[in-house]
Amino acid sequence: MSAEGQTSGQESRAIQTFSFEIHARQGRARAGIFYTPHGEILTPVFAPVGTQATVKAVTPAQLGDLGATLILANTYHLYLRPGEELVAEMGGLHQFMQWSGPILTDSGGYQVFSLADSRRVDEEGVTFKSHIDGSEHRFTPEKAIAIEESLGADIIMAFDECAPPNDRAYNERALARTHAWAERCLKVKSRPDQALFGIVQGGIFPDLRAESARFISSLGFPGHAIGGLSVGETKEEMKSILDLVDGVLPEGKPRYLMGVGTPEDLIHGILRGVDIFDCVLPTRLARHNAAMTLTGRLNLMNATFGRDPKPIDENCRCYTCQKFSRAYLRHLIVAREMLAATLLSIHNLHTLVKLAGDIRNAILSGDFEEFAADFLNRKVWEESSETSFEPPGGE
Ligand SMILES: [Zn+2]
DSSP states (O other), X not given: OOOTTOOHHHHHHHHHHTOEEEEEEETTEEEEEEEETTEEEEESEEEEBOTTSXXXXXXHHHHHHTTOOOEEEOHHHHHHTTOHHHHHHTTOHXXXXXXXXXXXEOOSHHHHHTOGGGEEEOSSOEEEEXXXXXXXXXXXXXXXXXXXXXXXXSEEEOOOOOXXXXXXXXXXXXXXXXXXXXXXXXXXXXXXXXXXXXXXXXXXXXXXXXXXXXXXXXXXXXXEEEOSOSSSOOHHHHHHHHHHHHHHSOTTSOEEETTOOSHHHHHHHHHXXXXXXXXSHHHHHHHTTEEEETTEEEETTSGGGTTOXXXXXXXXXXXXXXXXXXXXXXXXXXTTOTHHHHHHHHHHHHHHHHHHHHHHHHXXXXXXXXXXXXXXXXXXXXXXXXXXXXXXXXX
16 A cells, blocks of 8 residues: 555645654653554553454454553564555555554564574665575565555554674674664655654664664654663663663654563653553463463462452453453363463453553653652562563464
């Protein structure tokens, strides 16, 4: 699909569409609204991940009910299967997957670069082998944008190179490519109804991160992402990079911290000016029989829940907690029933979506710093070492 045939009047409305309003600030935390063609995104926001144009085990109606506004889909996966042309032929991603709210697609960069043994990088792009059938493919910045335009998400990402966080020489080379590729992405982007976000890279190196934040923000993107975090660096390194990048990126545009999403990571990010988060953690934990709560992780396979009439979390208003006991959920898990994954995913996603909403309200009422201090003192999720990115082969 392309923007051909659209009038310039529509174009000017579309440009207005991607405006970002900040309604309240507390410290560096912001509560805002980002306007997209498929609706408003109240920020801070947590976006469930729908890798293959489906948030695993959850219907779009259930996603809406649990409060999701923005969801994410993966370009690499949809390019390989079913192919972006088929998605376009079926009316684009919103129509194809029946999600009428805002969608964000990544550029495929992270997935391609995580195929360590089966890809070759050059200045023009990356040649890689499919994890599905071993066939050879090539992504360039131009190709990634063409695929994202065919898919038709509201927010699309520039094609970047995510380097191992601690390798200085690699990060210098990757950063030069990421910056050149960001310019090439901007040059070929054609749809006025999509917002292209630039991505800041640079590993754990403060000078590279600062250079990247300066360069990427000089290009005039409507929003900025911070990539290459939660990929093996320490929490302290992540926080200091966020501190640094926050000081360089322009205030008035949304910031997206890619692939980061324990409850504590959300708070650390929001304290440092981040507006948008996504993570596979809630749905992945659900399929491993684990419930996420703000007081910790509950493994529902545990025999102690066998006769437990309580819901996962007595304070939770999600469908699962309103209706079902821990004993029932454990029964579903033991009997290997698919509904277990659905009910746990609904609860886990609701927990993070609502946490972001509660934080937004706390920023609006001026209570966020207290909220954050209380939460972080409990250190519930601090030690979580879950990887938050989607590997190419699925989860
Ligand atoms: Zn719940």
